[in-house]
Amino acid sequence: RAKEAGRNQTVRFDPSMRVELERAVQLENDLRRAIEHEELYMELQPQFDRGLKLVGAECLLRWRHPRFGNISPYEFIPLAEKSQLIDSLGDWVLEQACRLLAGWQNGTGFAELYLSVNVSVKQLESPHYVSNVARTLGQHTLSPEYLQLELTENVFATDMPATVARMHELRSLGLRLSLDDFGTGFSSLTYIKHLPFDELKVDRSFVNDLENDEMNRRMVNFMVQLGHELGMCVVAEGVETSRQRELLLEMGCDALQGYLMDKPMGIDDFTARYLDT
Numbered sequence: 001r002a003k004e005a006g007r008n009q010t011v012r013f014d015p016s017m018r019v020e021l022e023r024a025v026q027l028e029n030d031l032r033r034a035i036e037h038e039e040l041y042m043e044l045q046p047q048f049d050r051g052l053k054l055v056g057a058e059c060l061l062r063w064r065h066p067r068f069g070n071i072s073p074y075e076f077i078p079l080a081e082k083s084q085l086i087d088s089l090g091d092w093v094l095e096q097a098c099r100l101l102a103g104w105q106n107g108t109g110f111a112e113l114y115l116s117v118n119v120s121v122k123q124l125e126s127p128h129y130v131s132n133v134a135r136t137l138g139q140h141t142l143s144p145e146y147l148q149l150e151l152t153e154n155v156f157a158t159d160m161p162a163t164v165a166r167m168h169e170l171r172s173l174g175l176r177l178s179l180d181d182f183g184t185g186f187s188s189l190t191y192i193k194h195l196p197f198d199e200l201k202v203d204r205s206f207v208n209d210l211e212n213d214e215m216n217r218r219m220v221n222f223m224v225q226l227g228h229e230l231g232m233c234v235v236a237e238g239v240e241t242s243r244q245r246e247l248l249l250e251m252g253c254d255a256l257q258g259y260l261m262d263k264p265m266g267i268d269d270f271t272a273r274y275l276d277t
């Protein structure tokens, strides 16, 4: 009885919580069928080198829900991770990316572009992950060194010896590994030198505060140095102003991504905009 009353009270005091929970349950259910119903698609956000020449793109997953409209990956990726749907979602993204890359490499003006795919640490923890990636690569005719997998600092919160081994296996397939959202998570200076990352992506939050915060500027400067010392290429994400770009180039960043240069866009728009430029 007391329990019952408590439950009713919760509902009465904060109806928004129930709405949120219902939405999460609903979305998790719908996500199961999103692939077969063709509600998922990819957008590409271009990346540029220091000379502001296009050098690659990041694949960003989109979900057009039939009732709720576009749902942010910040909302549906955590749901997918919670329910293990992330494995099939991730396989789908990788398959799309490999097909796109194979097409680009087949004699187009995009033959030397990198393509980055976000990978959840949950996927990496699945024992089948490396063989999945190997199989998908094998199904397409492509040079894997132009394919890059982005992992977040959550890798540092896993069983490190197993993760280190798995990451080496992935790299031996010929692809590249990137450490995404650097500076916000669990990075450990003890382990970072053991992980075979080719690229370090400075998180958007640091880029954001560059202009007004001197301490922040020193932090970013340090991250660029650290990345370079460890032999990584350093990319800044979320570049929104020309002042930020200027500072990042001064600090030695190798590549830039952000709304200042371009937003994520559909594949057709990307091709129309950048092919032959």
Ligand code: C2E
Residues within 6 Å of the ligand: 045, 059, 060, 061, 062, 072, 073, 074, 077, 090, 093, 117, 118, 119, 120, 150, 180, 181, 204, 237, 238, 239, 240, 257, 258, 259, 260, 264
């Ligand atoms: P992320 O990998 O760090 O991707 C960068 C996010 O920053 C993207 O958000 C992008 O649209 C946004 N962004 C890029 N430039 C700017 C800028 O100048 N200003 C601002 N304010 N934002 C900018 P998006 O597309 O909403 O994706 C959010 C996150 O969802 C991604 O962060 C990534 O962690 C995750 N995600 C997206 N697609 C996938 C996927 O296929 N698999 C997995 N596991 N995660 C994904």
Ligand code: MG
Residues within 6 Å of the ligand: 058, 118, 150, 180
């Ligand atoms: Mg990313």
Ligand code: MG
Residues within 6 Å of the ligand: 180, 181, 201, 203, 237
């Ligand atoms: Mg990122």
Ligand code: MG
Residues within 6 Å of the ligand: 181, 203, 204, 237
């Ligand atoms: Mg980020």
